[in-house]
Amino acid sequence: MYAHSTEDVSKVLRFCNAQKIPITPWGAGTSLEANPVSIYGGVCLDLSRMNAILEIRPRDLQVRVQPGVVLQELNKRLSKHGLFFPPDPGAPCTIGGMVANNAAGIQAIKYGPTKNYVIRMEVVLANGDVIHCGTNAMRTSSGYDLVHLFIGSEGTLGVFTEITLKLAGLPREVSAATASFPEIPQATKTVVEIMQAGLSPAALELMDPVTVRDINAFKNLSLPELPTLFLEFRGNGSEVMEDLQLTQEICEGNDCKGYQIAIGREERDRLWEARHHAFYASAAANPGKRAIVVDVAVPISRLPEMVEVARRALAEHGLQGPILGHAGDGNFHVGIFYDDTQEGKAKANTVNNTIVFRAIELGGTATGEHGVGMGKIHFMQAEHGKSYELMKEIKRLLDPNGILNPGKIF
Numbered sequence: 001m002y003a004h005s006t007e008d009v010s011k012v013l014r015f016c017n018a019q020k021i022p023i024t025p026w027g028a029g030t031s032l033e034a035n036p037v038s039i040y041g042g043v044c045l046d047l048s049r050m051n052a053i054l055e056i057r058p059r060d061l062q063v064r065v066q067p068g069v070v071l072q073e074l075n076k077r078l079s080k081h082g083l084f085f086p087p088d089p090g091a092p093c094t095i096g097g098m099v100a101n102n103a104a105g106i107q108a109i110k111y112g113p114t115k116n117y118v119i120r121m122e123v124v125l126a127n128g129d130v131i132h133c134g135t136n137a138m139r140t141s142s143g144y145d146l147v148h149l150f151i152g153s154e155g156t157l158g159v160f161t162e163i164t165l166k167l168a169g170l171p172r173e174v175s176a177a178t179a180s181f182p183e184i185p186q187a188t189k190t191v192v193e194i195m196q197a198g199l200s201p202a203a204l205e206l207m208d209p210v211t212v213r214d215i216n217a218f219k220n221l222s223l224p225e226l227p228t229l230f231l232e233f234r235g236n237g238s239e240v241m242e243d244l245q246l247t248q249e250i251c252e253g254n255d256c257k258g259y260q261i262a263i264g265r266e267e268r269d270r271l272w273e274a275r276h277h278a279f280y281a282s283a284a285a286n287p288g289k290r291a292i293v294v295d296v297a298v299p300i301s302r303l304p305e306m307v308e309v310a311r312r313a314l315a316e317h318g319l320q321g322p323i324l325g326h327a328g329d330g331n332f333h334v335g336i337f338y339d340d341t342q343e344g345k346a347k348a349n350t351v352n353n354t355i356v357f358r359a360i361e362l363g364g365t366a367t368g369e370h371g372v373g374m375g376k377i378h379f380m381q382a383e384h385g386k387s388y389e390l391m392k393e394i395k396r397l398l399d400p401n402g403i404l405n406p407g408k409i410f
């Protein structure tokens with residue numbers, strides 16, 4: 001069912017609540033944890049037609065949008081004002097879906113995830129009531145922070161019908177580099193050293209040789225099939241080149257075999273496009289297989305250890321899969337590809353559990369950016385302990401009939 005207005009959303013929620021019919025919001029459906037899938041049937045409420053950019057306030061660096069606005073279209077419009085909304089999952093997703101998942105992506109290392117940008121929202125509650133939370137001020141200490149309660153709620157607490165975002169200015173200088181290493185530990189150590197040196201890359205992505213091989217095949221590239229870092233720096237002056245040079249020194253101190261600096265815009269766009277297609281590249285390299293996508297994040301100093309845990313777990317169970325991700329934030333993904341058999345699934349689950357429970361032990365999280373959806377539910381108790389019970393209480397308070405996206409998070 002398509003919603004066209006806040007009133008539509010309110011009416012349908014009121015009806016579903018009275019009839020106890022499950023209702024699941026849908027943005028663009030690009031989630032990786034089945035977050036918008038109506039597993040108990042009922043209404044799938046598609047917000048993609050509520051896609052108006054309602055107000056651009058360049059002098060306040062703010063924009064007010066309906067939830068169905070697509071990220072790339074928003075940034076195209078904002079660029080005319082020298083502004084942009086930085087979180088970038090790479091997929092053609094909606095702002096509503098990004099807020100509901102607290103999406104992050106490659107630039108979050110410099111700019112932070114979606115939750116850093118949402119300042120005001122209109123939300124329709126399960127009973128159809130419409131509320132407004134937040135303000136247009138850049139800071140507020142006024143009462144409980146309901147805006148941040150709704151961010152990351154994956155459609156389980158209310159439906160967002162208007163969102164006000166703060167924005168960033170487009171940088172004048174953008175420069176990128178790639179660095180390849182003989183072995184993965186040298187690459188992950190480099191990531192830690194770059195971050196500990198206080199450098200502030202706009203992207204610092206790790207790709208293992210499996211990922212590089214898959215994207216070479218998928219995008220017809222010829223990157224060296226070695227552990228590789230993609231780096232990008234953004235700024236308004238000479239600091240960009242200085243940062244790239246300092247990064248080069250750190251890379252070379254860790255046995256970097258190829259540091260390609262200040263690659264041209266076309267090449268840079270090609271590399272980022274390839275990085276954004278890594279998920280599809282790996283799927284294409286594993287026809288007929290199923291996959292679990294790991295999305296752990298750990299404190300940066302534990303990144304090398306965590307990547308080794310993942311590599312060992314895959315090898316011990318005879319599985320292959322790409323290891324890649326937003327390493328500068330301590331967030332990485334493992335695509336655990338497995339045969340669609342009971343044995344294959346059991347092995348993949350064991351590998352997944354080994355990686356995620358270790359990340360939680362190290363003070364990390366089961367999901368750095370994809371959300372809980374269905375796939376991460378069984379880690380929630382271990383990660384949150386008693387706080388998980390409080391989350392359930394909040395859910396009961398806001399959605400006593402359990403109609404909003406049932407079967408997700410809990």
Ligand SMILES: Cc1cc2nc3c(=O)[nH]c(=O)nc-3n(C[C@H](O)[C@H](O)[C@H](O)COP(=O)(O)OP(=O)(O)OC[C@H]3O[C@@H](n4cnc5c(N)ncnc54)[C@H](O)[C@@H]3O)c2cc1C
Pocket residue numbers: 024025026027028029030031032035036047067088089090091092093094095096097098099100101102103104105106153154155156158159160161276277279280369370405
């Ligand atoms: C190739 C690929 C790469 C990706 N890379 C990244 C990445 O690097 N980083 C990252 O963070 N994510 C990544 N993702 C995941 C995904 O793109 C993001 O989670 C995105 O924010 C989902 O937005 P969507 O519009 O597709 O939402 P959907 O998938 O449609 O929905 C997401 C959740 O939001 C809820 N929802 C949607 N609209 C509303 C609303 N108006 N009100 C309340 N709830 C709502 C849904 O019920 C669901 O729970 C990737 C996905 C793909 C396919």
